[in-house]
Amino acid sequence: MEQDIKIETLIVMSVAIFAVLATVAFLVPFEDSNTKLFFIALVTVLTAINVVGLFMVWQSSPTIVDEVFLMTPTGMLLKHYTRRLRPDQDTDIMAGMLTAVQNFVRDSFDEAGGRLNEIRFENYDILISHTKNVVLAAIISTKKPEKLRVELKNANDDIEKAFGERLSHWSGDKSELGDVDVLMKKLLSGKYRK
Amino acid sequence: MELKEILKKVVLLGDGGVGKTSLIARYVVNKFDDKYIATIGTKVSKKDIQVVRPDLIINLKLMIWDILGQKEYSKIRTSSMSGAQGLILVGDLSRPETVRSLEDFWLKEVKLSVGNIPTVIVGNKVDLLKKESMEAATLEAMGERLGYPTLLCSAKTGRNVEEIFSTLGEMLLEGVVSTAKTRKEKAPQTLAEVVDFIVQDFCAQYGDLEKAMLIVQHQFEEAGVDIRKPSKDAVLRALDGLAKAEELTLTKSVARVNLEERQRMVILSKG
């Protein structure tokens, strides 16, 4: 159930609670200002606990990654990880098309040549992280892209550091690549989480 | 036997209507609808080719990019071309201007964005030509001058379509050799050592060790191989049986390459 809580919902709830209590504090005719101050302080503390509590609930539920594509910026798939079985999909072609779509969006709409870093659907998000020679795309269905974005970026930076140079003049022979699995497993097992 | 998986990005270029999309459709099983080419300017298809070399099986994955052929659509085309390792230039033999623009426009554009890459020149719609026409000669002269292989083909009849991709595939794999090749040069010497090596090699390639050993035992019995004192004739007979088994679990071509290699080792051994 907590997987559906959005950060926006939490904020709205906290603000609403605070507003109600604050209104009460101002409307009730207190005998003296000390009692009033005490009440307002109490309201503030309660609201803070409320916010922290809700935030911890949100924080503790992980963003579930359904699929990760590790690719080159030219659209060649290096590795694919998935928790779903989709035998009808060819992941090499998916990676190529995902790259083609990014090219299309960038070349059509972004004069400055920026990068598409998210595609949002009703039921899932595709987060895309880029470095010079490495692209990571994660598909998530839990609606919390904020948390994953940082993890994805950190993993991407590490992979770029370790493999970027080799990838910049890669011939396409997968055995020349070396073991990216270590870094990818680190990402998938949540080790990049803070 | 070593197994290599190699990915190569290949693009098809040429004027609109020359038959690029039709050629790809002939050659691969498509996963995405062709409407993507019109909507986002590109469609990606794939074809696996198995290439057997001495001591080496290469699984070549050609990622084939079909890119919208409008000359003015250059920005997206350049993005899609990025990282291309092979090029197929397509002209329509029934329209001379499309053949001319291969050298005048398309090749220039590729040179600017990705440089020199293995290239095949294709004259499509050969089915529309009467006999050996002017256009075919022009195209072949162009290929000769540039040093690229030239093929006349038809997406309609299927003529030479496979050859386009296999020719480019061979060019892309030039210089790819088994990393174990140098190591393997010092092969075992006596017949007993050779037999030992073959049994190990067979089991390794078969995967299931227990089953592989049963097959080896059976084939050796059938061929009358005396393990303690094998004769070359008997071992050679057993090799045929092993090859039959490999045809079923591996592929015909792999089984044949293995058989020839093992026969050579047996014949050359000190027995």
Ligand SMILES: Nc1nc2c(ncn2[C@@H]2O[C@H](COP(=O)(O)OP(=O)(O)O)[C@@H](O)[C@H]2O)c(=O)[nH]1
């Ligand atoms: N006669 C004939 N027609 C062809 C051949 N290849 C393609 N066409 C036709 O040429 C037209 C354009 O083909 P298409 O593949 O869309 O060209 P593209 O713009 O280069 O992708 C279509 O109507 C095809 O049916 C061929 O080998 N022979």
Ligand SMILES: [Mg+2]
């Ligand atoms: Mg087309």
